[in-house]
Amino acid sequence: MTFETVKQVRVRYVALIGNPNCGKTTLFNALTGLRQKVGNYPGVTVEKKEGRLTLAGNSEATLLDLPGTYSLNATSPDEKIATDILLGRAEHTQRPDVVVCVVDASNIERNLYLVSQILDRQIPVVVALNMIDVAEEAGIEVDVKMLERELGVPVVATIANKGIGINELKESIANAQSRTAQKRPWSMPALVEEECGELVGLLQQYHKLNENSAFDEALTLLTSPEALEEHRDRFAPELLAHVQKDHERLDFMGIDRQSVVVEARYEWIKSVCGKAVTQAQTSALSTSDKLDRVFTHRIWGFVIFVGLMALIFQTIFTWATVPMDLIGEGFDSIGNHIHEVMPAGDLRDLLINGGLAGVAAVVTFLPQILFLFLFLGLLEDTGYMARAAFIMDRLMSKVGLHGKSFIPMLSSFACAIPGIMATRTIESPKDRLVTMLVSPLVSCSARLPVYALLIAAFIPHDHVLGFLSLPALTLLSMYLLGLVMALSMAWLFKKTLLRGAAPLFIMELPPYKLPSLKSVLLQMWERSKLFLKNAGTIILGVSIILWFLATYPRVEGVTPAEQLQHSFVGKAGQLIEPVIKPLGFDWKIGIGIIASLLQREVFVSTMGTIYNIQNSDDESGSLSLQQQMRNDIDPETGLPVWTALTAICVMVYYVLAMQCMSTLAVLKRETNSWKWPLFQLGYMTALAYVVTFVVYRVGLLWGFGV
Ligand SMILES: Nc1nc2c(ncn2[C@@H]2O[C@H](COP(=O)(O)OP(=O)(O)OP(=O)(O)O)[C@@H](O)[C@H]2O)c(=O)[nH]1
Ligand SMILES: [Mg+2]
Incomplete structure (x- = not known):
C-alpha cells in the first residue's frame, strides 16, 4: 500500500x-x-x-x-x-x-x-x-x-x-502527519462499492459535502434501515430516490445491507492481524477464566457477593474503632482546652457546643469512610465490579433492566452523584432514567456516619454466626435493604411510568488484575480531603446556625434542657413532632431530619450540637454523644427517647429518604428538567415514611419498643 x-x-x-x-x-x-x-x-x-x-x-x-x-x-x-x-x-x-x-x-x-x-x-x-x-x-x-x-x-x-x-x-x-491522500484500505463487495461511489458523487453534487463526509453519509444511507426515514428532509429528493433504488437492488441481490460494512471492516482487520499478530496456542484456561468459574457461578457468585459485603462491613466496624477512638479523644482534648482557657459565656458555648460538637460528631467517622473506599477501590481495580454486574444481570433482567444498570448502583455505594453519572453508559433513555431514579436508594458513604452512630449506640455487640457481629449484621441489612428497594422500585417504574422491553446484556468482563495500591490510596486520599473540607465548611456552617437557633431566645433561670425547649429549634421541633410521632421519632430527630435535607451527615452533627447544648451544665456534657443519646429521657413520659427500635427506624428512614440536595441538582442537570428531581424527592420521602411506619408498628407489636 x-x-x-x-x-x-x-x-x-x-x-x-x-x-x-x-x-x-x-x-x-x-x-x-x-x-x-x-x-x-x-x-x-x-x-x-x-x-x-x-x-x-x-x-x-x-x-x-x-x-x-x-x-x-x-x-x-x-x-x-x-x-x-x-x-x-x-x-x-x-x-x-x-x-x-x-x-x-x-x-x-x-x-x-x-x-x-x-x-x-x-x-x-x-x-x-x-x-x-x-x-x-x-x-x-x-x-x-x-x-x-x-x-x-x-x-x-x-x-x-x-x-x-x-x-x-x-x-x-x-510528529503526527496529516493523511489526506490516503486510500481506504478495506473494501466492500463490488456492487456495494459501486453504489457507494455513485452516492458519494451525488452527495458532493447536491449537498457540497467533502469526500470524507460524503463517504460517511453514503455508508449510513446505504446500510442503516432507520437512516433513510430519519434524514428524509435533510436530503434532495433525487438523492433519496437513488438511495431507494440502491436498497432495492442490494436486497434483490441478497446482500445484507446492515452487516455488509461491518463484515468488510472485519475482513480487513483479519488480514491485518494475520500479518501482525501471532497467538501462541494456549489450551489451558487463563487464571481469569478459572476465577470466573467461581465468581460468576449461578449460586456461588451470589453467595460470594453477599459474603464479601458482610466481610467488608465486619471489617469496617472492627478496624475502624481504634482510629475513631483516637479522633474522638483528640476532639475531647481540644474541647477541654477551650473550656479551660476561655471565660464562660456565649462565645465559649458557640465554639464548643456549636462548632466543635457538630464537626467532631461527623469527623469521628472518617476512618469508616476510608475503609469503605479502600474496599470499593479494591473491588473496582481488581475487576470484581464487572463480575458483580454480571451475576446481578439475571436479577436485573427480572426487574426489566440491563446488568449495566448495576454498575451505577455499585458506584452509588460511594455516592449517588457518580452513580447517576455512570448511567450515561446506558443506551435506552428510559432505562437510564429508571436507573437514575433508583440509584440514590443504594446506601452512600454519607449514610455511613448515621448508621455507624446509631448502631454503635444502640445495637448490642453480640455475635451471630460465629464471626459476624450484630452491629455488622445490622449494617449489612441496611445496605441490602437499600439494594432491594432500588431493585423493587426499578421494577415498579419499568412496569408503570417507563415501560420498555428488557434489553439484552452485553458486557465485557475485563481480566482480573492485581489492584494498584497507588490508585486505591489516591482515591482514599481524594475522598478524605473532600470529607474534611465538607466538615470544615457545610457541617461547620450548619452547626453554627443550629447553635444560634438552639440557644436563643434566652430564658432566665431554667436548665439548659428547658432552655433548649424554649429556643427556636425547640419550638420548630414541637411543630413538626406530630408528623413524625407515628414513626416513633421525638422532636430532636425531627430537627435532625430537616437539617439533613441538605446532606445526610448533617443528622450526626445536629445530634452532636443539640445534645451538647442540652447537657451543657452537668458533668454528663463530657460524655460521648452515644452515651448522651442513651441517657436521654423524655420529660413527659419518663421513658428513654431512644430504644434499639427507634435507632433502627431512623436508619430505615435514612436508607430510603432523599436527603441530598447535590444529588437532586445533578439529576436536574442530567435530565434537563425539574420534573424528575422533584418526583424523586417526593417518591423517596413517601417511601421512607411508609416503610419506617410499618417497621415501627411491627417492632412495637413484637415488643421491641423497650
Ligand atoms: N496491566 C496493565 N493494566 C493497565 C494498562 N493500562 C491501564 N491498565 C489498567 O486497566 C484498567 C482500565 O484503565 P482505565 O485507564 O480506567 O481505562 P479507560 O480506557 O479510561 O476506561 P473507560 O474510562 O472505562 O473507558 C485499570 O485497572 C488500569 O490500571 C497496561 O498497560 N497494562
Ligand atoms: Mg477512562
Whole structure:
C-alpha cells in the first residue's frame, strides 16, 4: 500500500479515544501528571476531561480524555460525547488536531474496528498499542512495525500503568502527519462499492459535502434501515430516490445491507492481524477464566457477593474503632482546652457546643469512610465490579433492566452523584432514567456516619454466626435493604411510568488484575480531603446556625434542657413532632431530619450540637454523644427517647429518604428538567415514611419498643 504523507500537523489539541477499559485514562494521567479516576471495568470515564501536555521542544498542547466507545455509530450518552468531539460535531469543543487511538493489545481485533472507522476520516492518528503486558501474558505477540505498515499510521507500544512508552508516544504525537491522500484500505463487495461511489458523487453534487463526509453519509444511507426515514428532509429528493433504488437492488441481490460494512471492516482487520499478530496456542484456561468459574457461578457468585459485603462491613466496624477512638479523644482534648482557657459565656458555648460538637460528631467517622473506599477501590481495580454486574444481570433482567444498570448502583455505594453519572453508559433513555431514579436508594458513604452512630449506640455487640457481629449484621441489612428497594422500585417504574422491553446484556468482563495500591490510596486520599473540607465548611456552617437557633431566645433561670425547649429549634421541633410521632421519632430527630435535607451527615452533627447544648451544665456534657443519646429521657413520659427500635427506624428512614440536595441538582442537570428531581424527592420521602411506619408498628407489636 502506498501513502503520501503531506505535512506536519500543528499540534494544539489532542484527543484520546478508544474502546472502554483499554487504558485511556491511565495514559491520560501518565501524559499529563493528573489523577483522573481509573478503574478496571468499562465505563469509568463518562465525561470529557482536559489536561496539559508538554511535547518535544516544550510546545504545549491540550489533551482530552474521552469516554470509551466501541464504534463511531454509538448511541449511549457517554459514547456520543466521544464521537461528537472526534467528528467535530460537539458544541464548545473544537475538533482535535491529532487523535491518539488507544488499542488494547490483548483484544486487538475488536479494538481495530474503531481504528478502521477513524482511519476513514483521514484525521491525523497515532495508535497507542496499550496493555502489551497483558497481551504477552495471554500469549499474544504483536509485530509493531508490521502493524504500523498495515495501518499506515504510527504505532507506539505502551504499558500505561507503568509509564512505559510514554515518551515515544509524545514524540509520535508531535510528529503526527496529516493523511489526506490516503486510500481506504478495506473494501466492500463490488456492487456495494459501486453504489457507494455513485452516492458519494451525488452527495458532493447536491449537498457540497467533502469526500470524507460524503463517504460517511453514503455508508449510513446505504446500510442503516432507520437512516433513510430519519434524514428524509435533510436530503434532495433525487438523492433519496437513488438511495431507494440502491436498497432495492442490494436486497434483490441478497446482500445484507446492515452487516455488509461491518463484515468488510472485519475482513480487513483479519488480514491485518494475520500479518501482525501471532497467538501462541494456549489450551489451558487463563487464571481469569478459572476465577470466573467461581465468581460468576449461578449460586456461588451470589453467595460470594453477599459474603464479601458482610466481610467488608465486619471489617469496617472492627478496624475502624481504634482510629475513631483516637479522633474522638483528640476532639475531647481540644474541647477541654477551650473550656479551660476561655471565660464562660456565649462565645465559649458557640465554639464548643456549636462548632466543635457538630464537626467532631461527623469527623469521628472518617476512618469508616476510608475503609469503605479502600474496599470499593479494591473491588473496582481488581475487576470484581464487572463480575458483580454480571451475576446481578439475571436479577436485573427480572426487574426489566440491563446488568449495566448495576454498575451505577455499585458506584452509588460511594455516592449517588457518580452513580447517576455512570448511567450515561446506558443506551435506552428510559432505562437510564429508571436507573437514575433508583440509584440514590443504594446506601452512600454519607449514610455511613448515621448508621455507624446509631448502631454503635444502640445495637448490642453480640455475635451471630460465629464471626459476624450484630452491629455488622445490622449494617449489612441496611445496605441490602437499600439494594432491594432500588431493585423493587426499578421494577415498579419499568412496569408503570417507563415501560420498555428488557434489553439484552452485553458486557465485557475485563481480566482480573492485581489492584494498584497507588490508585486505591489516591482515591482514599481524594475522598478524605473532600470529607474534611465538607466538615470544615457545610457541617461547620450548619452547626453554627443550629447553635444560634438552639440557644436563643434566652430564658432566665431554667436548665439548659428547658432552655433548649424554649429556643427556636425547640419550638420548630414541637411543630413538626406530630408528623413524625407515628414513626416513633421525638422532636430532636425531627430537627435532625430537616437539617439533613441538605446532606445526610448533617443528622450526626445536629445530634452532636443539640445534645451538647442540652447537657451543657452537668458533668454528663463530657460524655460521648452515644452515651448522651442513651441517657436521654423524655420529660413527659419518663421513658428513654431512644430504644434499639427507634435507632433502627431512623436508619430505615435514612436508607430510603432523599436527603441530598447535590444529588437532586445533578439529576436536574442530567435530565434537563425539574420534573424528575422533584418526583424523586417526593417518591423517596413517601417511601421512607411508609416503610419506617410499618417497621415501627411491627417492632412495637413484637415488643421491641423497650
Ligand atoms: N496491566 C496493565 N493494566 C493497565 C494498562 N493500562 C491501564 N491498565 C489498567 O486497566 C484498567 C482500565 O484503565 P482505565 O485507564 O480506567 O481505562 P479507560 O480506557 O479510561 O476506561 P473507560 O474510562 O472505562 O473507558 C485499570 O485497572 C488500569 O490500571 C497496561 O498497560 N497494562
Ligand atoms: Mg477512562
